[in-house]
Amino acid sequence: MFLGDMTMLYLLNLSYNNFVGEVPTVGVFSNASGISINGNGKLCGGIPNLHLTPCSLQQPKKKHIFPLVPVLLPLIATLLILALLYKLITWYKKSKEQIPSTMAMQGHPLVCYSQLVKATDGFSTTNLLGSGSFGSVYKGELEVNPGETTNLVAVKVLKLQTPGALKSFTTECVKHYET
Numbered sequence: 794m795f796l797g798d799m800t801m802l803y804l805l806n807l808s809y810n811n812f813v814g815e816v817p818t819v820g821v822f823s824n825a826s827g828i829s830i831n832g833n834g835k836l837c838g839g840i841p842n843l844h845l846t847p848c849s850l851q852q853p854k855k856k857h858i859f860p861l862v863p864v865l866l867p868l869i870a871t872l873l874i875l876a877l878l879y880k881l882i883t884w885y886k887k888s889k890e891q892i893p894s895t896m897a898m899q900g901h902p903l904v905c906y907s908q909l910v911k912a913t914d915g916f917s918t919t920n921l922l923g924s925g926s927f928g929s930v931y932k933g934e935l936e937v938n939p940g941e942t943t944n945l946v947a948v949k950v951l952k953l954q955t956p957g958a959l960k961s962f963t964t965e966c967v968k969h970y971e972t
Contacts, residue, residue: 808832815839815848908935909948916950927951927958 802821809832816839821827825842837848912933913920922930928951934943951958 803827805829812836816843816845904935909933912936912946913948916948922947927955927961 803824804827805821806829808829812830812833813835814837816822816830816836818838818840823840825840828843830836830843837846839845910916912935913931914933916931920931920933922932924930928949931948931950933946933948935946936943949962951962953959
């Protein structure tokens with residue numbers, strides 16, 4: 794049952810706890826016989842009956858610790874990003890070097906579109922050999938180098954909108970390559 798009176802602390806034993814700092818002078822700390830602070834050599838201040846050394850008026854100086862985390866974290870992140878960029882650029886250059894150039898591939902010259910148009914006379918119907926579901930085939934006379942003899946060629950024009958046209962063409966190329 795609450796009677797409305799406040800309970801006061803009359804005795805407090807804080808001995809041998811390695812406390813540090815200033816002892817208050819109010820409440821239970823205002824009575825030297827009500828507290829025990831033995832074994833706490835780093836306490837100061839308090840009431841005179843406690844016989845503690847006076848506390849220094851100066852605030853303890855903060856040690857200037859070099860902020861390692863705020864400096865090193867962005868530095869490491871920047872170095873990682875630069876290393877990744879370097880790897881990406883070197884990978885890109887290597888992959889670019891591995892792409893076949895406009896030189897001949899496996900003994901077959903690479904031919905540009907304008908040469909095919911010229912060889913087939915603009916994909917003329919007179920040069921049409923046949924057409925199917927995946928595209929049309931034209932005959933043509935291809936001049937590889939100016940002044941040299943011409944080569945008779947067949948040019949297949951794919952209907953890439955037709956599903957399976959590219960796969961059919963790839964299969965056909967593999968068949969011709971194996972023979």
